[in-house]
Amino acid sequence: MTRYIVKRILYAFVVIWAVATLVFFMLRIVPGDPIGAMLAEVDPTVAEAVRAKLGLDRPMYIQYLFWMRNILQGDFGNSIYGSRVPVSQIILEAIPRTLSLATLAFVISFSLALVAGVISAVKKYSALDHSLTFAAFLGISMPDFWLGILLIIIFSVNLQWLPAIGYEPLSKGFWPWFSHLILPALAAGLPFSAVITRITRSAMLEVLQADYIKVARAKGLRERGVIARHAIQNALIPIVTVMGIALALLISGAVVVENVFAIKGLGRVLIQGILNRDFPVVQGAILIVSVIFVFTNLAVDILYTVIDPRIRYEE
Amino acid sequence: MASHPNTAAGIEQIPIFEAEVGVPKRQRRWLRALWRDKKAVTGLIILLLMIMAAIFAPLITPHDPSDMAYGFLEAPSLSHPFGTDDLGRDLFARIIYGARISLMVGLTTVSIALIAGVLMGLVAGYYGGWVDNLIMRYIDLQWAFPNFIIAVYLVAVFGAGLSNVIVAVTLAFLDDFARITRGMVLSIREQEFIVAARSIGVKDQRLLLRHILPNAMAPVIVLATVTVSYAILAEAGLSFLGLGVKPTTPTWGLILSDARTFFSRAWWLALFPGLAIMLTVLSLNFFGDALRDILDVKEYK
Numbered sequence: 001m002t003r004y005i006v007k008r009i010l011y012a013f014v015v016i017w018a019v020a021t022l023v024f025f026m027l028r029i030v031p032g033d034p035i036g037a038m039l040a041e042v043d044p045t046v047a048e049a050v051r052a053k054l055g056l057d058r059p060m061y062i063q064y065l066f067w068m069r070n071i072l073q074g075d076f077g078n079s080i081y082g083s084r085v086p087v088s089q090i091i092l093e094a095i096p097r098t099l100s101l102a103t104l105a106f107v108i109s110f111s112l113a114l115v116a117g118v119i120s121a122v123k124k125y126s127a128l129d130h131s132l133t134f135a136a137f138l139g140i141s142m143p144d145f146w147l148g149i150l151l152i153i154i155f156s157v158n159l160q161w162l163p164a165i166g167y168e169p170l171s172k173g174f175w176p177w178f179s180h181l182i183l184p185a186l187a188a189g190l191p192f193s194a195v196i197t198r199i200t201r202s203a204m205l206e207v208l209q210a211d212y213i214k215v216a217r218a219k220g221l222r223e224r225g226v227i228a229r230h231a232i233q234n235a236l237i238p239i240v241t242v243m244g245i246a247l248a249l250l251i252s253g254a255v256v257v258e259n260v261f262a263i264k265g266l267g268r269v270l271i272q273g274i275l276n277r278d279f280p281v282v283q284g285a286i287l288i289v290s291v292i293f294v295f296t297n298l299a300v301d302i303l304y305t306v307i308d309p310r311i312r313y314e315e
Numbered sequence: 316m317a318s319h320p321n322t323a324a325g326i327e328q329i330p331i332f333e334a335e336v337g338v339p340k341r342q343r344r345w346l347r348a349l350w351r352d353k354k355a356v357t358g359l360i361i362l363l364l365m366i367m368a369a370i371f372a373p374l375i376t377p378h379d380p381s382d383m384a385y386g387f388l389e390a391p392s393l394s395h396p397f398g399t400d401d402l403g404r405d406l407f408a409r410i411i412y413g414a415r416i417s418l419m420v421g422l423t424t425v426s427i428a429l430i431a432g433v434l435m436g437l438v439a440g441y442y443g444g445w446v447d448n449l450i451m452r453y454i455d456l457q458w459a460f461p462n463f464i465i466a467v468y469l470v471a472v473f474g475a476g477l478s479n480v481i482v483a484v485t486l487a488f489l490d491d492f493a494r495i496t497r498g499m500v501l502s503i504r505e506q507e508f509i510v511a512a513r514s515i516g517v518k519d520q521r522l523l524l525r526h527i528l529p530n531a532m533a534p535v536i537v538l539a540t541v542t543v544s545y546a547i548l549a550e551a552g553l554s555f556l557g558l559g560v561k562p563t564t565p566t567w568g569l570i571l572s573d574a575r576t577f578f579s580r581a582w583w584l585a586l587f588p589g590l591a592i593m594l595t596v597l598s599l600n601f602f603g604d605a606l607r608d609i610l611d612v613k614e615y616k
Contacts, residue, residue: 015459022456026472137604141597143548145555146571146589149578157579164578248461255464256552260575271556274471286468290459297458 005302012298019290023283024067028060076284081276087284090269095288097167098265101188102254104181109189109250110196114232114239117200121208122227132197139194144253148187148260155183165262184261188253195246196239203235210234237308243300251293266292348609355609358601365595369414378405380412380565388581398583401573406583409565410591416477416566417595421547424484429539431485432492437523437531439493440500450493457490466549470558477560484549488542495538499531533610540603544596551592567592 048057056063070077076087116136120129156164162183168176207213208231216226255267262268266285273281349355368375378395382404389399397406439450457465469483503509504527512526553559554568562569567588574584606612 015455018452018456019459026468137597137600138593141544141593141600143551143555143571143589143592143596145552146585146592149571149574149585150589153578153582153585248463252461252463252552255467256556259556270467271558274467275557282468282471286460286464286471289464293461293464294459 001305004305008298008301012294015294016287016291019294020068020071020287021064023287024064027279027283028063071287076287077280079281080278087280090281091266091284091288094264094266094269094285096169097263098254098258098267098292100167100170100177101181101184101258101263101265102250104178105185105189105192105250105254108182108185109193113193113196114200116193117197118204118227118232118235120197120201121204124205129201133201136194136197139190139197142190144187144190145256145260147190148184148257151183151187152260167263167265180261180263184254184257184263187260188257189250191253192246192250195242195249199239199242200235203238204231206238207231207234237304240300240304240307244297247296247300248293251289251296255289345609349605352605352609354601355605358598358603358605361594361598362602365414365598366418368411369418372408372411372415376405376408376411378408380404380408381563382408388577388584390581391583397587398581400570400584401577401581406570406587409570410567410587412565413567413570413588414591414595416560416564417547417550417592420477420481420484420550421543424481424488424546425539425543427485428489428542429492429535432489433496433528433531433535435489435493436496436498437500437528440497441504441519441523441527447497450497454490454494457487462487462491462545463549463552466553467556467558470553475558475560477564480550480553480559483553484546487549488546491538491542492535495534496531499534500527503527503530534612537603537607537610537612540599540606544599544603547592547596547599 058066074088076091078084078086079090116132120132123129152164155162162179166180168180170177213226213230216230217223221229254265255270257263258265258267259271266289269281270285270289272278273285383402385395385399385403385405387399387403388401389395391398395405395407397410400406400409435450439447460468466480466483466487469486470479473479473482509522509526512522517526550559551566551568551571554566555572557572559568560566570584570588574581574588577584
């Protein structure tokens with residue numbers, strides 16, 4: 001198993017290297033370079049000088065090697081706008097915001113989904129089960145940014161319970177942090193929650209048919225003990241297998257929802273970068289989003305081998 | 316089905332070889348099952364209504380979606396059932412016309428992604444070797460991003476606009492079709508009827524298209540249904556973020572993007588376009604879920 005895990009980790013790095021390479025070349029195969037866009041009105045000699053300074057006049061492979069060396073040192077270049085802030089600084093400020101949002105969204109939606117899924121399975125075909133199933137369908141079908149807008153209209157504009165936009169770091173206290181993040185977390189976590197609810201329900205239904213559940217009941221365990229001790233633990237395995245797909249929804253959700261709630265996390269940095277055609281920022285942000293995604297998926301894979309010792313990876 | 320041996324139609328339906336005449340039995344059975352499924356029928360009805368509304372938009376609403384002829388931000392009324400927007404345009408008309416963009420993007424992107432992805436999966440799974448390796452590495456690379464983020468990135472590279480959105484969304488979902496088809500081909504390839512067909516000298520192309528492909532289709536059909544809903548959500552999301560179609564085009568995502576400025580004054584701007592997206596996506600999910608049960612496809616795999 002250790003060999004499998006080491007292999008997976010190495011492979012994750014190869015994928016990230018490939019992503020970095022792709023990101024580098026994608027922006028260079030399209031016509032028009034960023035400096036041209038930036039200095040369109042300035043006289044051409046200045047543009048040449050800037051190109052030379054940034055190394056854009058050198059052959060492509062030299063540029064590529066420089067780009068690789070730089071990103072390995074954590075240098076993503078500078079924003080081409082305003083005071084030309086280093087991209088790494090922008091990203092370092094954004095990461096805690098996105099991680100806060102994603103973590104809170106994960107905790108809330110995962111716990112809600114587990115409870116809803118288990119109840120649905122235990123009370124199979126009851127009115128409660130039907131309403132939870134319907135709610136899960138709504139959850140997959142509702143655009144996250146729309147839910148964000150509705151939550152703002154209800155809780156910020158009308159009830160005035162929670163702030164509509166912005167972010168406060170956890171260091172300023174739990175409540176300021178939590179009150180700014182709870183609405184975006186609900187919006188970003190919704191589709192994730194819906195997927196996990198559905199899979200929990202079907203996994204629990206399957207587990208509850210198993211012989212060891214009958215045995216547990218036959219030996220006189222209380223129903224609550226059977227569900228909590230025997231059923232849920234075994235249902236977790238299929239839940240973890242869909243986690244990768246569900247996490248993709250959660251991370252895209254965070255990227256979009258940050259733009260609704262004006263939280264300057266990675267998603268907002270990415271979208272603002274695209275709208276400003278600020279290429280160094282776009283490259284840096286997309287690369288970090290991918291790194292986060294690849295490593296959460298890796299963690300899911302490893303978790304999978306840990307919770308299910310029956311799984312052996314031979315290849 | 317009653318047969319009428321004297322009519323031409325009846326003669327055509329006399330089975331010579333079950334599988335080659337009329338609708339095969341198996342197919343008829345799942346069509347009937349689909350018709351009995353409440354979720355499938357509900358989804359199909361909503362979807363058909365949406366498609367009809369999109370096609371016959373000018374007959375449904377007398378208003379032009381870009382006509383700035385009415386009061387600004389008027390609340391819903393009899394003459395403007397969904398109210399008007401900040402430029403005095405009829406919101407109902409904008410949403411009906413918006414269905415055209417949404418459905419067009421959803422159906423076009425998934426059709427192209429399906430054809431290209433299935434072909435890639437067939438070739439990769441059947442021939443193996445370096446082709447398979449190449450296609451698998453491509454799939455792995457896409458696996459490094461959530462689908463929506465791929466679409467966002469491609470729009471960043473190609474620029475905004477309707478055709479670029481279609482290209483970006485198509486590419487974002489292409490790998491899913493390739494992966495699922497490849498997996499099916501790998502499991503079908505070794506089965507006896509394929510070995511038998513090959514042993515009597517059936518050629519590769521015929522083997523792939525007539526024997527392997529039909530047996531690999533069930534999960535692809537389910538995936539396609541669900542992907543149309545994801546593609547519609549992706550287009551709405553891109554438009555909402557300002558990365559989609561031209562700002563003057565009526566699309567659901569753009570209307571929602573505008574609605575943000577008028578939170579406290581015009582709830583209808585935020586409510587109706589979102590409802591339109593949700594209903595469309597919900598109907599696709601209902602239909603897809605029913606298909607998944609009937610075709611007996613494993614969930615999320």
